[in-house]
Amino acid sequence: MTAPLRRWITPLVVALAALAIVAGPTPALAAPATPTPSGHEEDDDPPLITKAIESANRQYVQAKAKLVKSQQRQRQRAEEVRAAQRQLDALRPQVSAIAAQSYRTGRIGAMAVLLESRSPDSFVQRAAGLDELNLVNGQKLAEINAAKTRAEQAKLALDAEVREQQRLTNAMAREKAATEKALKLVGGLDFTGGLVSATSRVAAIGPGRTADGDWKAESCSENDPTTSGCITPRTLHAYKEVKKAGFNRFVGCYRSGGPWEHPKGRACDWSLQKSGFASWHNNDMRMYGNNVAAFLIRNADRLGIYYVIWNRQIWFPATGWKSYSGPSNHTDHVHMSLL
Structure with a gap:
């Protein structure tokens, strides 16, 4: 095969290779790092239990709002993936035709197209047309593949974000429930008026407690x-x-x-x-x-x-x-x- 013919056939091979790449796996992105809650300086006195409940509920609401926004962005990225797939589907018949011709005729297919030229001018025109077609198809395939990859990677990242936000929301729900349980333990809001510390000092274990948690009888000694x-x-x-x-x-x-x-x-x-x-x-x-x-x-x-x-x-x-x-x-x- 002469060097000019090899140069004209090369774009066709590149286009078919690009088609195979589109169908291949998409690299996954690492899940976003878990956000670290901001620290709070400890006061001399523990906060009131009502303040702890308010803080827990506020964090719960914030986490839930972030989850909703994340889910909205995920739906947008999913639509981008579907749009890229539609573009790919529209281009596939053209690429399939080129692939089918190559399968039937082998590498001689492009050569036959060129040898059918009846004049030097026709030969040059056909060569230029074949080169342009392969170049366009290759560019389209590369563009669609890149768009599809970007969309899928964005969706993977947002899926991870949604999972993280769901985890955060669940954690806030548990914190809220635990705080409300703590309020109930000390009598509730009506009983205390909210005038009770959120925490208490941990006492040392008293004498006479047995291994099974019971307490031995003691005299007034x-x-x-x-x-x-x-x-x-x-x-x-x-x-x-x-x-x-x-x-x-x-x-x-x-x-x-x-x-x-x-x-x-x-x-x-x-x-x-x-x-x-x-x-x-x-x-x-x-x-x-x-x-x-x-x-x-x-x-x-x-x-x-x-x-x-x-x-x-x-x-x-x-x-x-x-x-x-x-x-x-x-x-x-x-x-x-x-x-």
Whole structure:
């Protein structure tokens, strides 16, 4: 074969090779990196639980909005893929015809087209036409293949983004549910008025807890630091832990008489003021009582809490908060009883 003929046939081979490339696999993109939430400087005092709920809900809404936008972009990229495929389908018959001719006649096909020329001018025109056709087809195939590749890569990236946003939305939903559960644990919004810290200090485990989580019976063997009476080792431990948590207003534990835990050395009353008892009548007193109760309940398993009474409500580990009515409505102190 002469050099000029080889030069005219080469674009045809390139075009057919480009067609094979279109049908080949598209390289996948790596999934976007997981976004890292911005950090928050810790305050001296823990935020109110209502602030934690608001933050969790706000992050949930933001993640959901990002998911919707991501899904919209994904639909746009999917339409780009379909448009590229339609263009490819429109071009395929032309390429198929060239491929079929090459299959039937072999490499002589293009040569035969050129040798049918009856004059030098006709030969040059046919050669130029064949070269132009192959060049156009090759350019179209390359253009369609590039567009299809870009669209598919964009779709893969957005699929990964949608999955990540869905994961983030689910995480925010779990965080919201956990925060609402935490609010319920301390009595709910109506009961606390939202005046309760989102977290409490973690107490040290009290004495007498067995390996299976039960608590050994204890006698009233320790001097009560609040009276001249006695309390159990577990009650003394709980008393010290509440003090460590910063609750240093008036408290009384042992009290003689009555059928309940005070004469057994298994109870303490945490007042809302520095001396004596008075029902709460401002936010400071209410929040103090809420936070004492929250500390005891959040650490119930570590301290061996039997029940807590506060502000006309009683809490048991097995039942949660229930309405309470008794000799005292407990609006002036938080009562704790130990197992």
